[in-house]
Amino acid sequence: MMVDTSTSPIVDVHCHPFVNQGELTPNQFADLVSFPGGSLEFMAEGGVDVNDDLIDELQGVRRDVVYFRYLLHQLANFFDCEPHLELIVKERNKAIQNYAGYVKNLYADCNLTTLIADFGYPNDPSVDKAQFTKDMPVEVIPIYRIEPLIAELLEADIGWDEFRLRYDDALARALEHEGYRGLKSIIAYRTGLDISPLSRSPDQGLKALDAIRRGTGDQATKKLRDHLLCRALELCMEHNLPMQIHTGLGDFEVNLVLCRPALLMDLLRFPTFRACRVLLVHSGYPYHTEAGYLANVLPRVYCDVSEGIPFAAHAARRIYAETLEMAPLSKVVYGSDGFALPEINYIGAKLGKTALAQALEDLVNDGMLSQDEAQDAAGLILAGNARRLYGLD
Ligand SMILES: [Zn+2]
Secondary structure, three states, rough: OOOOOOOOOEEEEEEEOOOOOOOOOOHHHHHHHHHHHHHHHHHHHOOOOOOOOHHHHHHHHHOOOOHHHHHHHHHHHOOOOOOHHHHHHHHHHHHHHHHHHOOOOOOHHHOOEEEEEEOOOOOOOOHHHHHHHHHHOOOOEEEHHHHHHHHHHOOOOOOOOHHHHHHHHHHOOOOOOOOOOEEEEEEHHOOOOOOHHHHHHHHHHHHHHHHHOOOOOOOOOHHHHHOOOHHHHHHHHHHHHOOOOOOOOOOOOOOOOOOEEEEEEHHHHHHHOOOOOEEEEEHHHOOHHHHHOOOOOOOEEEEEEEEEHHHHHHHHHHHHHHHHHOOOOOEEEEOOOOOHHHHHHHHHHHHHHHHHHHHHHHHHHHOOHHHHHHHHHHHHHHHHHHHHHHHOO
């Protein structure tokens, strides 16, 4: 007997919308399907000449990552061709002539049934909520990211009373009337996760915005962002919906020192916020054991294993195993962080299933779980836990 995840449905708890990119060259495909960062623009901003040598160098960076090789092998199986990028892209360009049918076949092949999508990235008006929902052959559940709203309000010439009113109104509208099923914050990309729960005081918002407007510094932007995150948690509690907080790895802009889940301890154990359901996005990888610990000691904290799966490739089995050292089986949730192309969600699902079966089998072999418990846990982690957390049934 083995843990069998092959037929389990999958809810992808954290990903982003995308549009049909049309036919692609091998380089374009590699750029879009790889982990974000390291683009030509990125190097050009650093004063590096953009020429064929640089293009080759960056393609090497993308194609020599284990994740990318795994992706080629999986897609070669899907298309029934040799695992060479050029052949796969050729097959793909044929397949996307019927884009809807192609995405449908991909997602049927891994039984991906639901995408819980953060529409705050990409920040691109062409990626429309209604259009993406219509394009996808599976259920789409939208999540609202608070940072674009904060940026918009900071640009507006308004005082604190107006700022606060517009912030609350926009979030309440998103949750009550626009179909969003929760909020998301990437404050780890901005000012970090070391957030005092006392930031919830409205006076902190007032003082911080005033200091920003007058340019007097004193960590004003951090204080404002900390306050607004506290307010978002309160709104999630009022609407009985979960909050996603980015922890751990991200693109080159992330504050990799101040993204550790452990930094959230003060905030999330504070009595005011204990009722909030909080999903630690990426399970804080590479600090995923900290996320697992928080999910153990704080009853409403959850771990989402996205982005480490699939981009950290063979770490997938270890991410599950180490997150589950402390996190309850009912609080670990599968996700991919797919974006840009439908293949990332597909590869995440493939790897997410295989690695989970391996991690759970290890627990059966070690006498930690029975076969039945492991099989049940697989269903929960791949779909059941997310469906319960987001009230999807
Ligand atoms: Zn993401």
